[in-house]
Amino acid sequence: MTKDIRAGEIAVTLPDTFDAGVYFIGRIHTPWTRRGDCPRNARGSQAECTIELDPRYAAALDGVATCTHLVVLYFMDQARRDLVVQVPGHGAHSGERRGTFALRSPARPNPIAMSVVRLLGVEGTKLRVIGLDCLDDTPLLDIKPYFASTDAVPEAVVGWHKAQKR
Amino acid sequence: MTKDIRAGEIAVTLPDTFDAGVYFIGRIHTPWTRRGDCPRNARGSQAECTIELDPRYAAALDGVATCTHLVVLYFMDQARRDLVVQVPGHGAHSGERRGTFALRSPARPNPIAMSVVRLLGVEGTKLRVIGLDCLDDTPLLDIKPYFASTDAVPEAVVGWHKAQKR
Numbered sequence: 607m608t609k610d611i612r613a614g615e616i617a618v619t620l621p622d623t624f625d626a627g628v629y630f631i632g633r634i635h636t637p638w639t640r641r642g643d644c645p646r647n648a649r650g651s652q653a654e655c656t657i658e659l660d661p662r663y664a665a666a667l668d669g670v671a672t673c674t675h676l677v678v679l680y681f682m683d684q685a686r687r688d689l690v691v692q693v694p695g696h697g698a699h700s701g702e703r704r705g706t707f708a709l710r711s712p713a714r715p716n717p718i719a720m721s722v723v724r725l726l727g728v729e730g731t732k733l734r735v736i737g738l739d740c741l742d743d744t745p746l747l748d749i750k751p752y753f754a755s756t757d758a759v760p761e762a763v764v765g766w767h768k769a770q771k772r
Numbered sequence: 773m774t775k776d777i778r779a780g781e782i783a784v785t786l787p788d789t790f791d792a793g794v795y796f797i798g799r800i801h802t803p804w805t806r807r808g809d810c811p812r813n814a815r816g817s818q819a820e821c822t823i824e825l826d827p828r829y830a831a832a833l834d835g836v837a838t839c840t841h842l843v844v845l846y847f848m849d850q851a852r853r854d855l856v857v858q859v860p861g862h863g864a865h866s867g868e869r870r871g872t873f874a875l876r877s878p879a880r881p882n883p884i885a886m887s888v889v890r891l892l893g894v895e896g897t898k899l900r901v902i903g904l905d906c907l908d909d910t911p912l913l914d915i916k917p918y919f920a921s922t923d924a925v926p927e928a929v930v931g932w933h934k935a936q937k938r
Contacts, residue, residue, distance in 0.1 A: 616831055618828055618829065618831075619828075620795065621795055621828075623793075624793025624794060624795060625793075625794060625795055625796040625847075625911065626793070626794050626796070626847055626849065626911070627789075627790025627791075627792070627793055627794070628790060628791060628792050628793070628794060628882045628884075629786065629787055629790060629791055629853075629881050629882060630791040630792070631881050631882065662784055662785075662787075663784065663856055663872075663873075663881060664856075665782055665784075665856040665857050665871060666856035666857070666871040666872035666873045666874075666880075666881075667871050667873055667874070668857060668869070668870060668871030668874060669870045669871050669873075669874030669875075669932045670871060670873050670874045671931075672874070672930065672931025672932045672935075673874065673928075673929070673930050673931060674927075674928050674929045674930075674931075675925050675928035675929075677886055679845075679882070679884055679886070681791075681792055683792065690829055690830075690831040690832035691831050691832070691834060703834070704834060704835045705831060705832040705833050705834030705835050705836060706829075706832035707829075707832045707833055707836050707914075707915040707916065707917075708832075708833070708834060708835030708836045708838070708839065708917055709835075709916075709917070710916055710917065710919070714832075714914060715795050715797050715829060715832075715914070716794045716795060716797065716845070716913045716914050718794075718845055718884065718913060718914055720843055720845070720886060720916065721922075722922065722923055722925055724925075737922075745791065745792075747882045747884060748873075748880060748881070748882050748884055749873040750873065750875075750876055750886065751873075751874055751875070751876065751930045751933070752925060752928045752930070753876070753928070753930055753933070754925060754926050754927065754928045754929075756887075756888065756903075757888055757923070757924075757925075757928075758923075758924045758925055758926045758928065759841050759888055759890075759918060759920060759923075759924055760920050760924045760926055761840075761920065762839075762840050762841035762918045762919070762920045762923075762924065763839070763840045763841075763920075764838065764839050764840075764917045764918070764919055765837075765838025765839060765840075766835045766838045767917070767919070769838075
């Protein structure tokens with residue numbers, strides 16, 4: 607646990623055992639080595655990051671270079687996992703209590719982050735991308751092609767967020 | 773392993789141990805109880821599905837009902853995890869070899885599926901949604917708010933897919 611609980615936050619007791627396991631299949635390299643340096647969200651940065659895949663899985667990249675955008679899943683292994691209600695500590699939403707599943711916070715029962723990235727290039731097992739906001743050396747879980755037909759919903763609204771922007 | 777390997781497919785030896793664990797935080801209920809009945813992709817169905825969250829995490833839903841769309845992560849626990857090159861067995865792309873990371877196939881080192889769903893309603897710890905394509909009783913990993921500003925890329929292209937449609 608790298609973060610103390612804030613006033614108003616609620617933690618639950620997690621199950622005693624995990625239900626399944628994941629492999630770290632690579633590492634993500636970013637310019638940010640401290641949590642406070644990370645952009646608040648991925649659109650806040652145009653920084654180029656590098657996804658370095660374990661060579662074991664190299665053949666699985668066949669066809670990836672034809673994609674303009676990818677879905678990247680990664681493991682926020684420094685986040686606590688027991689918070690169900692959180693009080694974001696920064697930005698426009700500071701001090702407001704929200705349920706974990708209404709937030710993109712790394713703190714969640716399964717700290718799996720999802721980012722949509724723009725693919726700049728593939729060189730061997732390294733992918734140069736734009737659109738990540740995580741710490742350097744974050745463990746990689748998965749890479750998927752981004753299909754606009756199923757993944758793009760430009761009209762989607764997060765009501766609590768929209769209300770706060772007013 | 774519920775699926776034999778097809779001609780042209782490549783499997784690798786997976787690591788001996790997992791690097792992290794995940795909790796199944798609920799179950800997804802769909803109309804499909806056999807693999808062959810599942811829609812080929814989520815846009816193929818307007819079927820209403822139900823996400824049933826473990827009551828332990830109920831407080832984490834606060835604010836979720838204000839979202840029109842959600843990102844749902846779930847665990848495809850019946851898929852084999854060692855395929856790096858696959859030969860999809862159905863549809864327009866039948867017979868073509870593709871790297872796992874260029875596909876949305878459930879077979880991947882970490883069989884974590886990501887779907888964007890439309891939220892119809894929240895009742896207690898049950899969420900009624902449209903946009904899932906998985907088997908009934910699939911384990912739930914995470915629910916996130918879908919932010920159009922970072923998650924919607926209508927112009928994204930999957931080159932190999934576009935080329936095949938011609």
